[in-house]
Amino acid sequence: MKTLLGRRTRVLAATTATAGLVLLSACTSSDDGGSGSKTAAGGVEVVKAGQLTTCTHLPYPPFQSEIDGKVQGFDVALIDLVAEDLGVKQEILDTPFENFKTGAFLNSGECDLAAAGMTITEERKKNVDFSDPYFNATQAVLVDKDSGVTSLADVKAKNVKLGAQAQTTGEDYVKGQGFDPVSFESSDAVLNGLRTGQVKAVVIDYPVVQGWLKDKANADAFTVAEQIDTGEEYGFTVKKGNTKLREAVNKALADAKADGTYKKLYEQWIGPYDESAASPAAS
DSSP: OOOSSOOEEEOOOOOSHHHHHHHHHHHHOSOOTTOOOSBOGGGOBOSBTTEEEEEEOSOBTTTBEEETTEEESHHHHHHHHHHHHHTSEEEEEEOOTHHHHHTHHHHTTSOSEEOSSOBOOHHHHTTEEEOOOOEEEEEEEEEETTSOOOSHHHHHHTTOOEEEETTSHHHHHHHHTTOOOEEESSHHHHHHHHHTTSOSEEEEEHHHHHHHTTSHHHHHHEEEEEEEEEEEEEOOEEETTOHHHHHHHHHHHHHHHHHTHHHHHHHHHTOSOOHHHHOOOOO
């Protein structure tokens, strides 16, 4: 049985183009500096010897966020299992979310894979290869308790200002329903927009809302007006054609589900185990 306590180490965040170039230089230098082979177990090639470099976008609890100075979460723990199988350690690079659609940091050799609570879509499949799905996600409409809103339809009927995280399927969904939402750069910014009254309702992935409502202040102020089943499944991504790494990720996910590790991590990070959410069919 795989250990539940993975190796969680974070590199400096690449939040600007300059920072990204600095890190890219470090990751793609042709000189190993004596650090060893860039071929991990199973013949999987990695961009930096001895590590599996993961691109993510912080914060997005409960999938990845910084807790006590370390990046932790459900996605982090699952990719730790992949790294363990490959005999390397996971390093996490914080990057802008819009790059996940294009696979930019995978193509540039800055990261081996991306893990960011990311929905599998046909559009994204044009630029990256997805792992098997590992989580079924629904969208949630979270509202201020004083708003009087009881559904997404109510948001429209009462002309309530709606917010969503930019570049996400939640934002795409509400735009498709005729809304013009206020776009926020991160999930933290979405919650802050609700707290400060910039918006009275938001649409975002339900597991994120579950995490927010664990805080009593949030639970006292906000309520879930509606859950929307959009048929979304989360997947991890690798560079187009990186079959060996994709297969390694799929194997780690399958093993974790078979030996009970997935269930324990789910309960640790998400909440009470929901088999329907946890067991999507393989793509």
